[in-house]
Each structure stands twice: as structure tokens, then as C-alpha cells.
Amino acid sequence: MYEKRDSLGLDQDQMKLLENTYKGFVRSGANLSEEDKGNAIRLDVYYSKASGKAYLQLFEYVPYKYEPCTKVYEYEIAKVGKLIK
Numbered sequence: 001m002y003e004k005r006d007s008l009g010l011d012q013d014q015m016k017l018l019e020n021t022y023k024g025f026v027r028s029g030a031n032l033s034e035e036d037k038g039n040a041i042r043l044d045v046y047y048s049k050a051s052g053k054a055y056l057q058l059f060e061y062v063p064y065k066y067e068p069c070t071k072v073y074e075y076e077i078a079k080v081g082k083l084i085k
Contacts, residue, residue, distance in 0.1 A: 005019070005077050010028075020074065030064060039065075040060070040061035041058055042058070042066050043056060043058055043059075044056070044057050045080070047077055049077070052076060052077050053074055053077065054075045054079075054080045054083075055074055055075075056072070056073045056083075057070055057071070057072045058070040
């Protein structure tokens with residue numbers, strides 16, 4: 001459907017919705033090859049300058065979504081400062 005979007009007669013709002021939905025699927029790994037599925041990992045880093053804490057968690061790609069594969073780790077920002085830019 002995305003490839004045919006120009007011929008669908010969509011208005012501006014419908015086109016934006018289709019494009020955002022498509023981009024969300026791509027970011028979630030929908031375009032990964034079968035070989036690459038299950039091999040991707042992601043590191044999420046959340047931090048608060050007010051508290052001086054950073055929280056890290058690893059996620060593993062399972063078809064169409066990332067699942068947590070570690071617990072959430074808490075660090076002082078000074079120890080993980082190079083990850084935060």
C-alpha cells in the first residue's frame with residue numbers, strides 16, 4: 001500500500017498517517033532481512049540531570065518489536081557520561 005500511496009487519492013492528513021505508520025514499522029524492523037531478524041540489540045539510556053542518575057537497559061529484536069533482555073541498571077551520570085550526548 002505504501003508503494004502505491006501516490007495513486008490512492010489520499011488527502012494530506014491520510015497521507016501523513018500512512019507515512020508515519022510505515023516509518024513506525026520500518027523503525028520496528030519490518031524491513032530487516034530474515035538473516036538480520038533476531039540479531040539486533042538496542043541500548044536505551046534515560047537520565048535525569050536533576051537526580052544525577054542514568055538508567056540503562058538492553059533490548060533484543062524479536063520479529064516486529066524489541067523485548068527487554070536485561071533488567072534496568074542505575075548508574076551515576078558521571079560513570080556513563082560518554083553515552084549521553
